[in-house]
Amino acid sequence: DGGITQSPKYLFRKEGQNVTLSCEQNLNHDAMYWYRQDPGQGLRLIYYSQIVNDFQKGDIAEGYSVSREKKESFPLTVTSAQKNPTAFYLCASSIQDYNSPLHFGNGTRLTVT
Amino acid sequence: GQQVMQIPQYQHVQEGEDFTTYCNSSTTLSNIQWYKQRPGGHPVFLIQLVKSGEVKKQKRLTFQFGEAKKNSSLHITATQTTDVGTYFCAGAGSARQLTFGSGTQLTVLP
Numbered sequence: 001d002g003g004i005t006q007s008p009k010y011l012f013r014k015e016g017q018n019v020t021l022s023c024e025q026n027l028n029h030d031a032m033y034w035y036r037q038d039p040g041q042g043l044r045l046i047y048y049s050q051i052v053n054d055f056q057k058g059d060i061a062e063g064y065s066v067s068r069e070k071k072e073s074f075p076l077t078v079t080s081a082q083k084n085p086t087a088f089y090l091c092a093s094s095i096q097d098y099n100s101p102l103h104f105g106n107g108t109r110l111t112v113t
Numbered sequence: 114g115q116q117v118m119q120i121p122q123y124q125h126v127q128e129g130e131d132f133t134t135y136c137n138s139s140t141t142l143s144n145i146q147w148y149k150q151r152p153g154g155h156p157v158f159l160i161q162l163v164k165s166g167e168v169k170k171q172k173r174l175t176f177q178f179g180e181a182k183k184n185s186s187l188h189i190t191a192t193q194t195t196d197v198g199t200y201f202c203a204g205a206g207s208a209r210q211l212t213f214g215s216g217t218q219l220t221v222l223p
Contacts, residue, residue, distance in 0.1 A: 040122070048210065058210065101158040
């Protein structure tokens, strides 16, 4: 079955540590995205990539970094510079760009203490 | 920048009652998409509207896109407990990205 795999489902880190969230897709989609979801809020775009080796900042990119070395993979690193990293992180992909429907992974719930 | 406002934030209905959620964009949209997120789950795509004044139906769900392509609504007729979840609209426009509304959390009381 084609889909998006995010791992792990739950992640716990100490403040000051960098942490990398994994996202892999086998849908052969060109575009991939990272969103952050906080309770009672909508999804906010962190980074997106429309092609391998290229990515753009979204609305809340500060304190995050990404890479897109392979079409299938779009890992997100939450750095120690991110002031409020505890959140639900969702990875998504679409066939072409933001005009195409998004397919989401199951998400990673990150808790930083 | 582009903003998408969605109301209400919460809605509790008795099973069998109707439900409507509304989205308004600060700018004209090229298209609007709707997603449903079940409790503890991830958003799932429902539908995309592209044309001015477009109306689409999926069983008990009716989606509308305004004439000015700045607002949209989702109406559910005769809600069921399976409709429970948070409904998000997401608009694509001048920002060249998809901007999500804050969502409407629907609770259906049996």
